[in-house]
Each structure stands twice: as C-alpha cells, then as structure tokens.
Amino acid sequence: MKLNKNKDTKILIIGLGLIGGSYAIALKKKGYTVKAITKEESSVRYAMEHKIVDYATTAVEEALIKEADLIVFALYPTIFLEWIKSYQHLFRPGTVITDVTGVKCCIVYDIQNLLRDDVEFIAAHPMAGRESSGVENSTDKIFENANYIVVPTEKNTPEAIELCMELGRELGFRRVSLLSPEEHDKMIGFLSQLTHCIAVSLMCTNGDPLLCEYTGDSFRDLTRIAKINESMWSELFMLNQDILLQQMDAFIEEISSFRSLLASGDAEGMREKMRCSTERRMQFDRK
Amino acid sequence: MKLNKNKDTKILIIGLGLIGGSYAIALKKKGYTVKAITKEESSVRYAMEHKIVDYATTAVEEALIKEADLIVFALYPTIFLEWIKSYQHLFRPGTVITDVTGVKCCIVYDIQNLLRDDVEFIAAHPMAGRESSGVENSTDKIFENANYIVVPTEKNTPEAIELCMELGRELGFRRVSLLSPEEHDKMIGFLSQLTHCIAVSLMCTNGDPLLCEYTGDSFRDLTRIAKINESMWSELFMLNQDILLQQMDAFIEEISSFRSLLASGDAEGMREKMRCSTERRMQFDRK
Numbered sequence: 257m258k259l260n261k262n263k264d265t266k267i268l269i270i271g272l273g274l275i276g277g278s279y280a281i282a283l284k285k286k287g288y289t290v291k292a293i294t295k296e297e298s299s300v301r302y303a304m305e306h307k308i309v310d311y312a313t314t315a316v317e318e319a320l321i322k323e324a325d326l327i328v329f330a331l332y333p334t335i336f337l338e339w340i341k342s343y344q345h346l347f348r349p350g351t352v353i354t355d356v357t358g359v360k361c362c363i364v365y366d367i368q369n370l371l372r373d374d375v376e377f378i379a380a381h382p383m384a385g386r387e388s389s390g391v392e393n394s395t396d397k398i399f400e401n402a403n404y405i406v407v408p409t410e411k412n413t414p415e416a417i418e419l420c421m422e423l424g425r426e427l428g429f430r431r432v433s434l435l436s437p438e439e440h441d442k443m444i445g446f447l448s449q450l451t452h453c454i455a456v457s458l459m460c461t462n463g464d465p466l467l468c469e470y471t472g473d474s475f476r477d478l479t480r481i482a483k484i485n486e487s488m489w490s491e492l493f494m495l496n497q498d499i500l501l502q503q504m505d506a507f508i509e510e511i512s513s514f515r516s517l518l519a520s521g522d523a524e525g526m527r528e529k530m531r532c533s534t535e536r537r538m539q540f541d542r543k
Numbered sequence: 544m545k546l547n548k549n550k551d552t553k554i555l556i557i558g559l560g561l562i563g564g565s566y567a568i569a570l571k572k573k574g575y576t577v578k579a580i581t582k583e584e585s586s587v588r589y590a591m592e593h594k595i596v597d598y599a600t601t602a603v604e605e606a607l608i609k610e611a612d613l614i615v616f617a618l619y620p621t622i623f624l625e626w627i628k629s630y631q632h633l634f635r636p637g638t639v640i641t642d643v644t645g646v647k648c649c650i651v652y653d654i655q656n657l658l659r660d661d662v663e664f665i666a667a668h669p670m671a672g673r674e675s676s677g678v679e680n681s682t683d684k685i686f687e688n689a690n691y692i693v694v695p696t697e698k699n700t701p702e703a704i705e706l707c708m709e710l711g712r713e714l715g716f717r718r719v720s721l722l723s724p725e726e727h728d729k730m731i732g733f734l735s736q737l738t739h740c741i742a743v744s745l746m747c748t749n750g751d752p753l754l755c756e757y758t759g760d761s762f763r764d765l766t767r768i769a770k771i772n773e774s775m776w777s778e779l780f781m782l783n784q785d786i787l788l789q790q791m792d793a794f795i796e797e798i799s800s801f802r803s804l805l806a807s808g809d810a811e812g813m814r815e816k817m818r819c820s821t822e823r824r825m826q827f828d829r830k
Contacts, residue, residue, distance in 0.1 A: 383759040403757055433756065446749050447762045453805075454741060454765065457798035459820035461790075462733050468827045469720065470690055472670040475734045477764040478741065482824040486817035490810045497805060503748075504802045508795060511744035515791045518740075518784060523777045530773035533746035537769040540755045 259326070259422050264289055268324035270339065272299045272312060275356045275382060276330030277394025280309045282427045285396065291320055299391045308394060321346040326419070329355040332488060333363050333495055340367055349374040352416050354423065356382050358444060359495040360407045360437035368411050378416040379407040380424065381440060383448070387483045396428055404429035407440050445499035450507055452489060453500070455482040546613070546709050551576055555611035557626065559586045559599065562643045562669060563617030564681025567596045569714045572683065578607055586678045595681060608633040613706070616642040619775060620650050620782055627654055636661040639703050641710065643669050645731060646782040647694045647724035655698050665703040666694040667711065668727065670735070674770045683715055691716035694727050732786040737794055739776060740787070742769040 259265050265288055269276045272294035280290045280303070292312040294300060300312040313320070321327070321343070329336050336355060347353075353375060357363050364379045371377050384402040386393060404424030408417050417434070424432035435443065459482035467475075493500055517525035546552050552575055556563045559581035567577045567590070579599040581587060587599040600607070608614070608630070616623050623642060634640075640662060644650050651666045658664050671689035673680060691711030695704050704721070711719035722730065746769040754762075780787055804812035 383757070402759060405757065431756075435757075443754070443757050447754060447758055451745070451761045451765045453798065453801055454745065455761075456816055456820040457801050458738070458741065458794060459823050460801075460816055461794045461797045463823065465826070467730070467734060469718070470670070470692065470722075470730050471734055471827060472689060474738045474742075474768045476827060477767055478738050479820075479824050479827070480764055481761045482820040483828075484817045484821055486814040486821070489817060490813045493805055493813060494808065494810055497808070501802065501806055504798070504805070507745060507748045508799060508802070510748045511740065511791070512795060514740055514744050514747075515788065515795070518780055518791070519788055521781065521784070523781055526777045526780060527773040529743055529747055530771045530776060533743040533766075533769040534771055534773070536746050536750065537766050539752070540758060540763060540766070541770075 259288075259419060259426060265325050266291070266323055268292065268320055268327045269309070269330055270294070270327060271330035271335075272303050272309070272391045273330060274385065274389045274391070274393050276328070277303065277308055277391035278384070278396055278398055279328055279330065279356075279382075279427060281394055282396035282399060284309070286426050288426075291324075293317070293320065294391075302391050308391065316343055316346070318346050322348045324348075324351060326423070327351060327353045328423075329353060329357075331355075332491055333357050333359065334491065337363065337366060340370060344370075344372055344375065347372065347375045351375050352419060353377050354380050354420055356380065358448070358492045360440045362495040364407060364409060364437050368409060376411075376413060376416045378412050378420040379409075379437070380420050381405045381407060381444070382424070382427070382429065383444075384429075387480065389485050389488075399428045399430075401430050404432045405440060406432065406434050407437050408434065409437065441496050441499050445496055445503045449493060449496060449500045450503040452481055452484060453493075453504060454507070455479050456484060458482065546575075546706060546713060552612050553578070553610055555579065555607055555614045556596070556617055557581070557614060558617035558622075559590050559596070559678045560617060561673065561676045561678070561680050562671070563615070564590065564595055564678035565671070565683055565685055566615055566617065566643075566669075566714060568681055569683035569686060571596070573713050575713075578611070580604070580607060581678075589678055595678065603630055603633070605633050609635045611635075611638060613710070614638060614640045615710075616640060616644075618642075619778055620644050620646065621778065624650065624653060627657060631657075631659055631662065634659065634662045638662050639706060640664050641667050641707055643667065645735070645779045647727045649782040651694060651696060651724050655696060663698075663700060663703045665699050665707040666696075666724070667707050668692045668694060668731070669711070669714070669716065670731075671716075674767065676772050676775075686715045686717075688717050691719045692727060693719065693721050694724050695721065696724065728783050728786050732783055732790045736780060736783060736787045737790040739768055739771060740780075740791060741794070742766050743771060745769065 267290050269292040272292050283290050292309045303309045303312045384398040406420045554577050556579040579596045590596045590599045671685040693707045
C-alpha cells in the first residue's frame with residue numbers, strides 16, 4: 257500500500273485531540289479523505305463544524321474501520337492498548353496502523369504481539385505539540401519545524417516503514433528519520449522528558465507572585481513547557497521510568513558538580529563548563 | 544538634572560560592548576548626543592563607521608568626562624570599580640553616573656562609599672541581552688520586551704532615581720521598576736542566574752552528537768542561553784555566590800523530590816507538581 261491521493265487513500269484517525277486534529281488538518285489539505293472516531297461528542301461537533309475532518313463520530317463504526325487503508329491512533333498509550341484488544345477483530349486484512357505515542361519500548365512490542373497477523377503496526381512519534389491541548393487548538397503549523405521519528409521493529413515490512421515515512425513527509429515535518437524503540441526512548445528521555453521535569457521543577461521551586469513582574473526571556477523560555485498536560489505527561493514518565501530516572505540522575509549530578517565549583521570559588525572550573533555548553537549548543541544552531 | 548533633548552543632554556557611555564552599544568543606538572534615535580570611551584580600537588572604529596555614537600575614543604579624555612551630564616558604565620563589575628578609583632577625579636561636580644551591572648549588593652555600596660560626595664551613583668539593571676556579545680551585535684530591539692530595574696539605596700536622591708527611571712523609559716524598555724539591592728540580587732539569582740546554571744548543566748549532561756538531529760523546540764528553548772559569555776557570567780555568579788547557592792539548592796531539592804515521586808511510581812504526586820507549575824506559569828502569560 258502507498259499513500260495515494262488520486263486513488264483516494266482513506267485515512268481514519270482514532271482520537272481527535274491536539275495531535276489527531278492537527279494530522280487531520282494537514283492531511284485534508286493534501287487531498288486525503290480523513291475520517292475520525294473520538295470519545296467526546298464536543299470534539300466531533302467542533303471537527304465537523306470547522307471541516308477538520310470529512311466525517312467524525314463517537315461510535316466505533318465497523319464500516320469506517322473496514323474501509324480505512326491507514327489508521328492513526330492518537331490516543332494515550334494505555335487507552336491505545338485497550339482499544340486494540342477490544343476492537344481489532346474489526347480491521348480489514350492488510351490494514352496498516354500507526355500511532356503518535358511519545359514512548360515506544362513499553363507499547364510497540366505489546367501491540368505487535370497481541371495484534372492479528374494480517375494487520376501491521378508501524379510505530380511513529382511526531383515530536384510536535386503546544387501548550388494547549390484538544391482538537392480546538394489543532395494546527396498543522398506545529399509540524400513545520402518539527403521532527404517525525406518512525407520506530408520500526410524486526411516485525412515490520414519495508415513497505416510499512418516507507419508508508420509511515422511518507423506519512424511524516426505528507427504531514428509537513430521538517431525531518432523524517434528512523435530509530436529503534438530503545439534508541440527512541442533514550443533520546444526522548446533526555447531531549448523531551450527531562451526538559452519537562454526541569455521546567456516543572458524550576459516553576460515549583462519559587463512561588464513568589466512578584467516574579468512575573470521582573471522576568472526576562474531566559475526564564476520564560478525555560479518554563480514555557482511548565483504549562484503541561486499532567487495526565488498525559490505523568491503517564492509518559494511512568495512508561496519510560498527507568499530511562500528517565502537515569503537521565504534525571506545524570507542531570508542532577510551535573511548541576512551538583514556545577515554547584516560545587518561555585519561553592520569552592522572555582523571560576524575557571526565554571527568557565528570550562530560554560531565553554532563546553534557553548535560549543536555543544538552551537539552544533540544545534542547549524543541544523 | 545533631567546534628560547532633556549532640547550537642551551542637548553550629553554550622555555557618555557564607558558564600555559562599548561553589546562549593552563553599551565545598544566544604549567547608544569537607542570539614545571541617538573531619541574535625539575541625544577552620545578559619546579563613548581571604550582578599550583578596543585576596533586570597537587571605536589565599528590561604532591564610528593556605523594554612526595552608533597557621535598564620537599568614540601580609547602583614551603580617557605578629561606574633556607569628554609567633564610562635559611557629560613550623565614555617564615553610563617557598561618563594564619564588567621570589577622573593571623567598573625577600578626575605573627572609578629582611577630578616574631573619578633575627572634568628574635564634573637553634579638555629574639550623575641549609572642551602570643548596567645547584573646548584580647548589585649556587591650557593587651552598589653562599594654561604589655557609593657568610594658565615590659566623591661559631589662557625584663551621585665544611581666544603579667540600574669537593564670534585563671536584556673542576547674547570545675552574541677560585542678558592539679557589532681548591538682541593537683535597541685533587545686529592550687523592547689524587557690525590564691529595566693532601578694536599584695537605589697538610602698544615599699540616592701529622588702531626582703537621580705527619577706532621572707534613571709526616565710533613562711529606562713527613553714531606552715524603550717517595556718517596564719521600569721524599583722528594587723533594593725538585596726531584593727534585586729535575590730530575584731536575579733533565581734530568574735536569571737539559576738536559569739543559566741540549569742541550561743549550562745543540561746547541555747553538559749549529554750555529549751551525544753546525534754542529539755541535534757532529533758531535538759524539538761522544548762530542548763532548544765531550554766538551552767538557548769547555554770551559549771554563554773563565560774567571562775562575564777562566571778564573574779556575576781561569583782559576585783552573587785551565597786544567593787545563587789541558595790537558589791541552586793532549592794532547585795536541586797525540588798527536582799530531587801520530583802525524582803522520588805517518579806522512582807516510587809507516585810503518578811498523582813507528579814500530577815500535583817505539574818498542576819502547580821501550570822498554574823504558576825499561567826500567571827506569567829498574563830503580564
């Protein structure tokens with residue numbers, strides 16, 4: 257199967273939140289037929305009124321699932337697993353399914369193991385988001401400068417991997433790449449989960465209401481992601497617990513060692529750390 | 544004395560770096576006569592060629608100092624102190640001097656104590672900057688959304704305080720306010736210095752060169768300030784050592800407690816922290 261606008265590839269999205277809605281917007285713009293099943297009646301109404309999808313319903317309609325060529329699961333990880341258990345008998349043989357889950361080891365193998373042999377699950381992680389959730393905040397702009405990571409296992413076919421990468425390109429991501437589930441979770445534990453822990457902790461450190469009167473850009477930038485969807489992120493943290501604990505330990509060790517340099521008045525030691533951070537950060541600007 | 548464009552208020556800037564140059568640009572646009580004394584011949588050449596100042600020199604010219612109504616010191620803290628010791632005999636009686644130093648307790652009292660009685664020093668902190676230093680990177684845009692804090696002591700006159708606040712408004716700062724040196728250093732220790740320690744430490748935690756291939760906005764935002772002027776910041780950290788150590792300890796304690804919640808699988812405890820950070824961060828959006 258290939259994504260093919262002329263042949264009217266039918267895409268079904270399960271879960272119309274921020275990411276599901278943004279997928280729908282991007283794919284409709286590209287000419288695909290996009291339908292959706294989601295939990296809340298209010299999301300269905302919003303998505304239909306704003307023409308975000310061609311059709312949406314709160315019912316798990318067998319016909320919708322059967323006609324879909326590609327199904328995107330944009331659900332919380334645990335709900336995704338439950339959904340597959342309950343409804344996988346409705347898939348048409350040959351259907352390809354993918355997801356948007358932010359952790360992989362804990363979900364990809366489980367889904368692939370319990371999935372019917374005639375349906376293929378190829379995992380993906382769109383590294384995009386914003387501070388407000390829900391379909392009402394959907395926009396394909398969040399994909400523009402973002403990365404899309406396809407996360408195959410040995411069970412995946414080259415065709416499904418290529419289809420999933422094509423999906424990332426069609427969605428408008430800046431960069432589409434491949435990682436194993438293990439590589440993915442380690443990378444995300446550092447780049448995304450640890451940064452959210454830091455932002456939340458920094459914000460919780462000081463409750464002085466006068467702070468916002470004096471704040472500059474650096475504090476604003478560091479705490480932008482401290483406005484956080486607590487249900488989703490606490491679940492993601494728990495699902496990547498061991499790796500995130502390792503990353504937190506490494507960071508706490510590093511900042512504690514910086515603290516020791518300051519406490520002992522070792523200005524040259526601090527400058528050494530700053531030169532290291534400056535050099536590494538410059539690499540990020542070039543990309 | 545008041546800032547008065549019609550009477551041709553003469554402003555002298557000592558130190559043409561990023562901040563000194565940006566002051567010059569903003570004040571020239573407003574019609575003031577701005578001259579400068581700076582260390583490097585290359586900065587003099589650049590500032591003159593780009594009409595950033597009306598006149599600049601590397602020499603400590605007595606006539607320049609005598610004719611100035613307001614002198615702005617845009618130097619590193621220790622150099623500022625040395626300059627006053629060496630050249631304060633050149634000030635005209637009644638001259639008002641101000642500064643741009645990022646820490647206050649360690650410098651304001653010392654300067655005021657050693658300064659001649661017929662010259663007044665009113666301290667200020669323009670909370671603005673960018674990742675690149677030097678007069679070549681000067682721009683008055685950095686003041687647009689930034690805060691300007693006037694930091695008076697009991698020795699200051701209402702006239703000098705008002706003059707300094709007017710300077711902040713003329714420079715184009717979004718907000719001009721007042722803090723005592725002690726309040727200022729505590730605020731800055733948390734909002735600015737701690738955030739730089741965090742960004743540097745986060746960047747030093749992981750040297751994997753592949754990271755920049757997968758990074759998203761949250762990591763970029765958190766580490767923007769990890770590209771840092773190590774000479775200036777190590778000096779600022781040392782000059783606010785006790786307060787910064789307290790702030791680092793409070794943050795390390797907070798992130799360690801978040802780590803404990805994760806380690807023990809206390810998802811509700813993590814959500815509680817996230818609700819706290821979300822609520823606090825929303826206060827910052829309203830301002």
